[in-house]
Each structure stands twice: as C-alpha cells, then as structure tokens.
Amino acid sequence: MLSESSSFMKGLVLGSLFCVLVTIFGQMKSGHGNKSPHHEHHHVQAPNKDVVAKITKDERLELSRSIRVYCILLVKPKDLGYWAAARDTWTKHCDRVDFFSSEKVKVFESISLETSDTWTMMRKAYKFAYDQYRDEYNWFFLAHPTTFAVIENLKYFLLRKDTEQPFYMGHTVKSGDLEYVDANGGIVLSLESLKRLNGVFEDPAKCPEQGGMIWKLPEDKQLAVCLKYSGVFAENAEDFEGKDVFNAKSIGALIKEAMSNHPQQVVEGCCSDMAITFNGLSPNNMHVMMYGVYRLRPYGHTFNDALIFLPPNGSDND
Numbered sequence: 001m002l003s004e005s006s007s008f009m010k011g012l013v014l015g016s017l018f019c020v021l022v023t024i025f026g027q028m029k030s031g032h033g034n035k036s037p038h039h040e041h042h043h044v045q046a047p048n049k050d051v052v053a054k055i056t057k058d059e060r061l062e063l064s065r066s067i068r069v070y071c072i073l074l075v076k077p078k079d080l081g082y083w084a085a086a087r088d089t090w091t092k093h094c095d096r097v098d099f100f101s102s103e104k105v106k107v108f109e110s111i112s113l114e115t116s117d118t119w120t121m122m123r124k125a126y127k128f129a130y131d132q133y134r135d136e137y138n139w140f141f142l143a144h145p146t147t148f149a150v151i152e153n154l155k156y157f158l159l160r161k162d163t164e165q166p167f168y169m170g171h172t173v174k175s176g177d178l179e180y181v182d183a184n185g186g187i188v189l190s191l192e193s194l195k196r197l198n199g200v201f202e203d204p205a206k207c208p209e210q211g212g213m214i215w216k217l218p219e220d221k222q223l224a225v226c227l228k229y230s231g232v233f234a235e236n237a238e239d240f241e242g243k244d245v246f247n248a249k250s251i252g253a254l255i256k257e258a259m260s261n262h263p264q265q266v267v268e269g270c271c272s273d274m275a276i277t278f279n280g281l282s283p284n285n286m287h288v289m290m291y292g293v294y295r296l297r298p299y300g301h302t303f304n305d306a307l308i309f310l311p312p313n314g315s316d317n318d
Contacts, residue, residue, distance in 0.1 A: 098111055121219075178225065
C-alpha cells in the first residue's frame, strides 16, 4: 500500500505543483515557515509496511471488517455547495455518514439540530452518534464540509489501535496550556472516548452546553476541555516517517509552503503519502481530489495492498 500510495501522492502533488507555479509566477516568496512549533503532545503513528506484512491473511480480513467508521459532518444551509460536494465524493466511503444541519433543509436528508451555535451542534451530534450507533461503529470521524478525507487511509492508520482505549486524534494545536485537535483537519474519537465524552456531558460544571467561561471558546477547544475532564487527551496523528496525516490546509497551500521552505524537496516536504485529510477545498476541488484519489491510475503499475477496505454494500462510490 505504501509504495503505491507514494506513487499516487507524488503524481498528485506534482500536478498540483504546476497549477501553483502558474498562480504564483512572478510573486515574491513569502518567507513564512511551514513547520509547526514543537508541541509536547503525544504522537500516534500509523503502522509501517513491515508490521502489515506480518499480519496473517485471516487477521487481515478480520481487521478490514472490524474497523467501522461513522462520519459526522456539521453543515449549515449557507454551505449547500460544499455539502453537496462532500455528499457526492469522499463520504460515500464511510461505513455510514450523517449530515447534521443547523436547521432542516428539504433538498438534503439531514438531521436538524435546531441551533446554529457550532459547539452546541457538535455536542448534539456526538450525543446522537453515541445513543444511536455505539453498538454498530467503533470509530467516529467528525469533519467540516470543506474537508476531503481518504477513509481507506484512516482505516489503515487505525490498524491495531484498540477502540476500547481513549483515542482522540488528528492535527493537534497548542493554545496556552491546552492541547486540542484542530477541527479543520478532522477529529477522530474511539468508542471509549465517545463514551467518556457523553458521560462528562452530564456534568454541566465540567462541560456546560452554554454559559460559563468555555462558552466563548471555539468548538474544537471546548471539546478538548470536556475530554480533558474525562481523562482523554489530544494526540497528533502521524505516518511512520513522522509526517502529519491530518492536514488543516489544502494541498495547494502546503505545496506553497514546501516551495518556500524546501525548494529542493517540494514533494517530500509537502505531505505524507498516507495523508488522511486536507482542508479548505472548494466544491470543485473536492471533485478533482476524488478523481485523483479514486480514479486516476498510472498504467503499468500493479497494486498489491496487503489490506482491502471496501466501502459499505450498496454505496454509490468511486
């Protein structure tokens, strides 16, 4: 999987690089670094190819069936274009996806939360997910409609990670003494984390639905505060080379940063070959990503992935 993913990602990045060169030709380099400041958070890595090679055939089959991802997308009526693009592209590869809207929209099937406050929407969506699907799914992935996710890479990353452990993962950011997962890159909770979160929801002193000091925090920071009270801490997700796999920026933005900071190694300096998410995509970009990830294939290359993660039965996927 890794070698073939590497070929695709390098091809995709090089193609994007051409577009970036056209748009920035003649402009001065910004000089801003793309390296995130060092954080003292935990780092959780994906397995390398040697680990996967040691998994027996029967165990591979069981793993591919046992990792079940429920996708949560928080949307608002003004985001209809993004909503439609996410519905028609990558979310088809989730084992199940539900769109949670601030209000009922006739055009789409969605779950109305009857609030436009992002933190209240997030709380209600997580509560719904736990109450309805805790016995059917073991990983819960929350994303914005501007995020593109490769669910197969997410499942690969989750190999042999125990859903009964309190995993709370994504692209971590430090804000004062608080470590939190940036919602722009997507948030992954294990079943155990979701269970603990729903438990702390019942304690308004630790995790108020509204009012109090944390009410003014962005929803992803508020989530981190509530999870911290339940003993769950943010963990940065990386590939086996130490590169982030959840990206809070688009490929184009990451390429520009790599060109500025690693002009001799743009491809290697940009993104992980096993990247799971990119953010800040327009609806058109979503479809371009879908073409590149799931349809474009270099002739003559054979894919010999050790594991196969199939989309749910009946899914109109690519």
